[in-house]
Amino acid sequence: MSDYLLETKGLTIQFGGHVAVSDVSFQIKRHTFTSIIGPNGAGKTTFFNLISGQLKPTAGQVIFQGRDITKMPVHQRTRLGLGRSFQLTNVFPNLSVLENVRVAVQAASGGGFRLFSHYKKFHRYEERAMELLTLAHLDGKEGHLAKHLSHGDKRKLEIAILLALEPDVLLLDEPTAGMSLEEVPQIIEVIRSLKDSGQHTVLLIEHKIDMVLGLSDALAVLFNGKLLAQGSPDEIMQNELVQSAYLGGLYDDAVNG
Amino acid sequence: MTTLLTVKGIQTFIGQYHILQGVDLEVEQGRVTLILGRNGAGKTTTLRSIMGLTPAKQGQIVFDGEEIQTLKPHLIAQKGIGYVPEDQGVFSDLTVEENMKLAIRKLDDATRARQDFVLDLFPDLKIAWKRKGGNLSGGQKQMLSIARAFVNDNRLLLIDEPSKGLAPIVVEKVMESILELKKRTTIVLVEQNFLMASGVGDDVFILDDGHTVYRGSMADVRSDEAVKKKYLGIGL
Amino acid sequence: MSLTVNLLLNGVALGMLIFLIAVGLTLIFGLMGVLNFAHGAIFAWGAYVGWAVYGATGSFILAILAGTATGFVLGFVMERFFIRPFYGNHVAQILLTLGLMIVLTEGIKIFFGPNILGFDKPELLQGVVTILQDPFPVYRIFTIGVGALVLIGVHYLLSRTKYGIIIRAGVQDPEMVQALGIDVRKVFALVFAFGAGLASFGAVIAGPSFGSLHPEIGMQNQLAAFIVIVIGGIGNFVGAAIGAVLVGITQTLMAYYLPEAALAVNVALMALVLILKPEGLFGLRR
Amino acid sequence: MRERIFNNKWLLAAVLVLLAILPFVGTSQFLMLMLIQVFILAVYGMSYDLLLGYTGIVSFGHAIFFGTGAYSVGILLTKMENPNLLFVAFLIAIVFSAVVALLLGVLSLRVKDVYFSMITLAFAELFFIVAEKWSSLTGGNDGIPYIRVPELFRERVSLYFIALGFLVVMFLFLRRVVDSPLGRVLQAIRENERRAESLGYNVLQYKLVSIVISGMVAAMAGGMWAVLQRYVSTTVFSLDQTISALLMTIIGGVGTLTGAILGAGVITFANEWLSSLASVHPIFERWLIFFGIIYIVIVMYFPKGIIGTIRDKWARSSERGKRDAAQTDQRGKSVL
Amino acid sequence: SSSSTGGSSESGSKDPIKVGVVTSKSGALEAYGMQEINGLNLGIKYATGGTNEVNGRKIEVLVEDDAGKPDEGIKKARKLLEEEKVDILQGSANSAVALALLPLAEEYKKVIIVDPAATDEITGKNFNKYVFRTGRNLSQDAATGAKYAVDTLGKKFFHLAPDYVFGKSSAAAWKAAIEKSGGSVVQEEFAPLNTQDFTPYLQKATQSGADVLIVTWAGAGGASLFKQINELKIAEKMKITTGIPDIAGIKAMGESAVGLTGMTAYYHGAAKNPENDWLVENHKKEFNGAPPDLFTAGGFTAGIAIVEAIKKANSTDSEKLIAALEGMSVKGAKGTYTFRKEDHQALQPMYIVKLEKKDGFDYLVPTLVKELSPEETAPPIQK
Numbered sequence A: 001m002s003d004y005l006l007e008t009k010g011l012t013i014q015f016g017g018h019v020a021v022s023d024v025s026f027q028i029k030r031h032t033f034t035s036i037i038g039p040n041g042a043g044k045t046t047f048f049n050l051i052s053g054q055l056k057p058t059a060g061q062v063i064f065q066g067r068d069i070t071k072m073p074v075h076q077r078t079r080l081g082l083g084r085s086f087q088l089t090n091v092f093p094n095l096s097v098l099e100n101v102r103v104a105v106q107a108a109s110g111g112g113f114r115l116f117s118h119y120k121k122f123h124r125y126e127e128r129a130m131e132l133l134t135l136a137h138l139d140g141k142e143g144h145l146a147k148h149l150s151h152g153d154k155r156k157l158e159i160a161i162l163l164a165l166e167p168d169v170l171l172l173d174e175p176t177a178g179m180s181l182e183e184v185p186q187i188i189e190v191i192r193s194l195k196d197s198g199q200h201t202v203l204l205i206e207h208k209i210d211m212v213l214g215l216s217d218a219l220a221v222l223f224n225g226k227l228l229a230q231g232s233p234d235e236i237m238q239n240e241l242v243q244s245a246y247l248g249g250l251y252d253d254a255v256n257g
Numbered sequence B: 001m002t003t004l005l006t007v008k009g010i011q012t013f014i015g016q017y018h019i020l021q022g023v024d025l026e027v028e029q030g031r032v033t034l035i036l037g038r039n040g041a042g043k044t045t046t047l048r049s050i051m052g053l054t055p056a057k058q059g060q061i062v063f064d065g066e067e068i069q070t071l072k073p074h075l076i077a078q079k080g081i082g083y084v085p086e087d088q089g090v091f092s093d094l095t096v097e098e099n100m101k102l103a104i105r106k107l108d109d110a111t112r113a114r115q116d117f118v119l120d121l122f123p124d125l126k127i128a129w130k131r132k133g134g135n136l137s138g139g140q141k142q143m144l145s146i147a148r149a150f151v152n153d154n155r156l157l158l159i160d161e162p163s164k165g166l167a168p169i170v171v172e173k174v175m176e177s178i179l180e181l182k183k184r185t186t187i188v189l190v191e192q193n194f195l196m197a198s199g200v201g202d203d204v205f206i207l208d209d210g211h212t213v214y215r216g217s218m219a220d221v222r223s224d225e226a227v228k229k230k231y232l233g234i235g236l
Numbered sequence C: 001m002s003l004t005v006n007l008l009l010n011g012v013a014l015g016m017l018i019f020l021i022a023v024g025l026t027l028i029f030g031l032m033g034v035l036n037f038a039h040g041a042i043f044a045w046g047a048y049v050g051w052a053v054y055g056a057t058g059s060f061i062l063a064i065l066a067g068t069a070t071g072f073v074l075g076f077v078m079e080r081f082f083i084r085p086f087y088g089n090h091v092a093q094i095l096l097t098l099g100l101m102i103v104l105t106e107g108i109k110i111f112f113g114p115n116i117l118g119f120d121k122p123e124l125l126q127g128v129v130t131i132l133q134d135p136f137p138v139y140r141i142f143t144i145g146v147g148a149l150v151l152i153g154v155h156y157l158l159s160r161t162k163y164g165i166i167i168r169a170g171v172q173d174p175e176m177v178q179a180l181g182i183d184v185r186k187v188f189a190l191v192f193a194f195g196a197g198l199a200s201f202g203a204v205i206a207g208p209s210f211g212s213l214h215p216e217i218g219m220q221n222q223l224a225a226f227i228v229i230v231i232g233g234i235g236n237f238v239g240a241a242i243g244a245v246l247v248g249i250t251q252t253l254m255a256y257y258l259p260e261a262a263l264a265v266n267v268a269l270m271a272l273v274l275i276l277k278p279e280g281l282f283g284l285r286r
Numbered sequence D: 001m002r003e004r005i006f007n008n009k010w011l012l013a014a015v016l017v018l019l020a021i022l023p024f025v026g027t028s029q030f031l032m033l034m035l036i037q038v039f040i041l042a043v044y045g046m047s048y049d050l051l052l053g054y055t056g057i058v059s060f061g062h063a064i065f066f067g068t069g070a071y072s073v074g075i076l077l078t079k080m081e082n083p084n085l086l087f088v089a090f091l092i093a094i095v096f097s098a099v100v101a102l103l104l105g106v107l108s109l110r111v112k113d114v115y116f117s118m119i120t121l122a123f124a125e126l127f128f129i130v131a132e133k134w135s136s137l138t139g140g141n142d143g144i145p146y147i148r149v150p151e152l153f154r155e156r157v158s159l160y161f162i163a164l165g166f167l168v169v170m171f172l173f174l175r176r177v178v179d180s181p182l183g184r185v186l187q188a189i190r191e192n193e194r195r196a197e198s199l200g201y202n203v204l205q206y207k208l209v210s211i212v213i214s215g216m217v218a219a220m221a222g223g224m225w226a227v228l229q230r231y232v233s234t235t236v237f238s239l240d241q242t243i244s245a246l247l248m249t250i251i252g253g254v255g256t257l258t259g260a261i262l263g264a265g266v267i268t269f270a271n272e273w274l275s276s277l278a279s280v281h282p283i284f285e286r287w288l289i290f291f292g293i294i295y296i297v298i299v300m301y302f303p304k305g306i307i308g309t310i311r312d313k314w315a316r317s318s319e320r321g322k323r324d325a326a327q328t329d330q331r332g333k334s335v336l
Numbered sequence E: 001s002s003s004s005t006g007g008s009s010e011s012g013s014k015d016p017i018k019v020g021v022v023t024s025k026s027g028a029l030e031a032y033g034m035q036e037i038n039g040l041n042l043g044i045k046y047a048t049g050g051t052n053e054v055n056g057r058k059i060e061v062l063v064e065d066d067a068g069k070p071d072e073g074i075k076k077a078r079k080l081l082e083e084e085k086v087d088i089l090q091g092s093a094n095s096a097v098a099l100a101l102l103p104l105a106e107e108y109k110k111v112i113i114v115d116p117a118a119t120d121e122i123t124g125k126n127f128n129k130y131v132f133r134t135g136r137n138l139s140q141d142a143a144t145g146a147k148y149a150v151d152t153l154g155k156k157f158f159h160l161a162p163d164y165v166f167g168k169s170s171a172a173a174w175k176a177a178i179e180k181s182g183g184s185v186v187q188e189e190f191a192p193l194n195t196q197d198f199t200p201y202l203q204k205a206t207q208s209g210a211d212v213l214i215v216t217w218a219g220a221g222g223a224s225l226f227k228q229i230n231e232l233k234i235a236e237k238m239k240i241t242t243g244i245p246d247i248a249g250i251k252a253m254g255e256s257a258v259g260l261t262g263m264t265a266y267y268h269g270a271a272k273n274p275e276n277d278w279l280v281e282n283h284k285k286e287f288n289g290a291p292p293d294l295f296t297a298g299g300f301t302a303g304i305a306i307v308e309a310i311k312k313a314n315s316t317d318s319e320k321l322i323a324a325l326e327g328m329s330v331k332g333a334k335g336t337y338t339f340r341k342e343d344h345q346a347l348q349p350m351y352i353v354k355l356e357k358k359d360g361f362d363y364l365v366p367t368l369v370k371e372l373s374p375e376e377t378a379p380p381i382q383k
């Protein structure tokens, strides 16, 4: 068995003539925190989509826990322990905030096909969902329909849903984009606690470089669909190309400080 | 200094919910006015009310001396107000080209020049010109949305969280272009990225729970730790 | 050989006729996404008014104009007062347009009676030409020609003007289109009315080809219209035309070679296409 | 909130009691007949609501199940020597329709949205055509008259109670389904299929379960219909039959179950009332037009159906603030 | 069960006699339904000498709309039987509805006079003793048309009919009748009822080697079909015969059907008898000068039969009515109708007509070619 929890081999996907992810071979060790950075359109989200199964690669493999899951449908991957959040908010609009999370908790406990136990009996689910909403700073809004939430609140709901799945691997796609200033640190704390728990493996896409540096054990850089570099945060920050083509001048302080 | 846009005590309802309960803004010509506040404070709803998308039930919105709170959105837009919504509002079935074509109000030389300018600003769009809006990356959608607003000769731009999803270097470019645009147009900006906001903002309004709770200059806010802590949760 | 050619030509003519019926629906259903069960009733109104004007004036041109105008006005009123609040709401559209369908169909019975009416071809277009020994009606040639013209015209309108993209955008997010300074409601009203006008235009052309009218004539043809749009791929205008011709040819060939199955041709073809290609022949995978 | 829930339960119970004593207070045979029709059609409507309102799929082929049930029961009762084997006929009808539903689901569920609607419509047409062509078995358009049923099912009062019981049992069953964990997943699928998938739910399987349950319930309603009419013809497979399910559900309110019951009542009684007006005044000769107008008025003034809209209004007028309103806004939640 | 005894009673009663009609007042066969109803009312009026009373009791006609749907028809019939306690049923325009009503007649023990529904099954496989039919059935149609066609048009036939039970039964009836008369059917083709382009079928007909094309078509497509037959000049290649439709149908065929010969159950100008004269006169008087149409005659005769049966039985009791009706002859719009004892089917005169242009008519006028006697067109007993 390999040392890696999650591994991609020569992963490639092509849309028409455009190669969005190109021959990416990438390994992640159990219980590590890896961040993926790269310019807009570099293929980060597409790479996630390939891992979580939303897209099927034109070439290459995805290996999870030593199993080739390249052809596995989305829902099975989730059951295996691969959970993800979405860059563009993706919730159940006409269900209450609580129900959004509750249905995720239910999914994690595998209780979907039960017909003859009234859902109200699933108090456990509801309690767990409330805990998660509190964690994501959505307590007090559990009765709202998800579509009525403000943008930032939807992002929090997105995270709560992901946490509800209790996945081994969390794929987080810009979780804090649009979240308000004061709450970003709190959400970061939640993510950090996942890392610190030593139970989870986290893969994070994020443009907020200071956040990435503070959290990550390792960094990977995607550029034009290719895996440009992989290494410790310090190593990557020294990379010329990353400096000039991705960061620009704005984050000089973050990098140097 | 002239005031281009005045928002006076607007109250907005969505369905039965009372969302804005008295929002005031004064937007000076040629300046960047920031609207800040927590998630759910009502920033987006304020911009939508100005655009006429969620019309204000009470209060006044005066643009260039004319009350516009009762006008339909397309008429408001035709007055020269551009809008970058927080969810990008990119049409996923249309190509980037068609998205741009739809946005362009009048195709003249000046517009073509502005189109060249935005395509230089966001070369990604040039590459993705024939791609469907729905297939763009998150950041590319954000670029397209900004580009659609920049391409017209607008007198006022309402921009809702432009930095969201953009790579740092692009954020920087957007900031620069905003500073550049400021010379010919007026900008109202909602932004959570304080680094960016403080880099371009002139005046600041802070909303909380559907009310305007603070107004001042950027310099004031930057130096006023109490305000920052109370409304923005930044304890530096 | 001559038989096959003749059958194929008939198939194409039938296909073009179906296309003329479907063309308005490609705008209203295909592009605007309105599940319009009253489309057939508008078609029928066009045919009946065309018939009446033709009978009264003897001018087929006037009949076409009057019929088309009827559909246009009906469509405009329908959009303005009924459909407008319910874009994107299929459930409401179903109930609403079924209601309108009943009202319009019963209206025909009130104004024109429930009986079958004969619709004769204009003198100029009567008769047959001989193609490879077999007679082929002139009117079918006319139908093919008109169908082709409409195809080109509408295609031009959609691809060379902003209307096509405004509708496609407006269906997804009408608010944003408005925020770009476009009066999306006006455009929708116009396009809806235009689609209805096309339906009634097609009806006046189709009337003499059928030779007779009855109040349910719209309902009878509506299903075929939906079918060709779905086969062609919803929203794909040219696809609908190809779908229509495909249906026409298949129908004709089946009627000759396998008449036992003729009854099932349309729906079986649609089911087959969808099973093999779930988004229709030229539809986009969403 | 609690109070309202409580009230509604009592309201429904009161209606039930009322219906139960109706046959004993000199109610006419014909009114009972109409109510029996309403009860049976209500079950058919509710079965459709499971698909439309709770799973979010618009099927134009629901008549397939109603028709399968009606024909299975009708043909078996005609072929079987002993009409008391009715239950066997029903059992076979249910099993058969479950198989049909499964096959139909497997074939058509890979197709999405309106395309799904159209492919189900195509299958329904094919069923209709088969029933028409296989006239040695089905009588085609002329139908099967003289279906024999047990005495208990001929007698109006006993049939009334059987139908009422059928409705109550099916209502409780379907309510249990939509409020079960399974039902909640269906609603999540309705809201956002892709997301439900990424939560680990096998969407296709859930939709299949939904279609099969819905199909079996619809088939039972069809079987009851055959028993009531003692006649079956191809109309049970017609598009009209599907549309009637659609209409009942939409008129009452999509995603409410009780709405379908109300919808069945509205349609049945409006139909009877309007068509009998024709003899009152010639203006009603074209009485169908008023039917059309009713649909239009309902959409314009009750955009979420009668029950759906009233429930909304209720929530709004109670002014319990945002949270409460939001909760009642949630379509999936039953009034009970 | 719920059968009632309400209105059936002794001659002393002054309660009105109720005739319940279930037929199409809406839907595809609306026009036929209206002809039937108008005929029925006139028939009762005629047979009662304008009083609408028999044995001192008023006759009330209660009409319910079945919209062409059997389920609706069943409900309406039950309403008439249970609420209105009608003494006798009459209907309907749609064969399926009529078939659905037969068991109800038996269950409630009420006589039903069927007209104009034509399917053989009504007095055949699905017969019960309460069922009588004034209308002709498909076999009578076929016997009429076939005999004439084999005698005068040719020996080899091609049959085009709509692809559903009606078309199939018609084809079978024609086939039997043609073979009986010494001809043969070389090919039968069934096209979908909503066919709009008949070219492929017509091509087959011309290639089949048959001398005669029989067209059986009910409903809207008929007019289109004849226009296409005309356009494609089929008549130059073979003879054509058909069942001539009602006036609206002929009108819709336009000029294309000039000279077409075929059978018909009734045309007001073809029948020569006092009953018909009265019918034509009074129909015109009552309906703006419109003459009685194809199915007015059947309704008229049904009305007369109802009155005559009640007179003869001196009761509305069903058993007595049955006894009175069995074997009874009535004089109706076409002359003498006789309810055959075995299957209660009324044998009646039938017509062969030719469509001709005539001044003063805006449609091609069916002119009598030949009248066939009731015996000549008697269908086989099929029950």
Ligand SMILES: Nc1ncnc2c1ncn2[C@@H]1O[C@H](COP(=O)(O)OP(=O)(O)OP(=O)(O)O)[C@@H](O)[C@H]1O
Pocket: A015, A018, A020, A038, A039, A040, A041, A042, A043, A044, A045, A046, A047, A087, B128, B131, B135, B136, B137, B138, B139, B140, B165, B167
């Ligand atoms: N279905 C598709 N068809 C065509 N091109 C696509 C499709 N999906 C993605 N692309 C293209 O692939 C590239 C990678 O997109 P992706 O969303 O993975 O970028 P990203 O790295 O997540 O960017 P961002 O930081 O802006 O979110 C983009 O250029 C995008 O336009």
Ligand SMILES: Nc1ncnc2c1ncn2[C@@H]1O[C@H](COP(=O)(O)OP(=O)(O)OP(=O)(O)O)[C@@H](O)[C@H]1O
Pocket: A147, A148, A149, A150, A151, A152, A153, A178, A180, B014, B015, B017, B019, B037, B038, B039, B040, B041, B042, B043, B044, B045, B046, B086
């Ligand atoms: N359609 C709606 N229906 C009901 N309530 C809504 C709706 N849209 C927004 N709201 C509510 O209005 C309030 C203000 O929302 P708004 O989107 O204006 O906030 P915002 O300041 O832009 O927040 P964010 O920073 O998260 O984007 C929120 O509490 C939100 O829940």
Ligand SMILES: [Mg+2]
Pocket: A044, A045, A046, A087, B137, B138, B139
């Ligand atoms: Mg991305």
Ligand SMILES: [Mg+2]
Pocket: A150, A151, A152, B043, B044, B045, B086
């Ligand atoms: Mg916002």
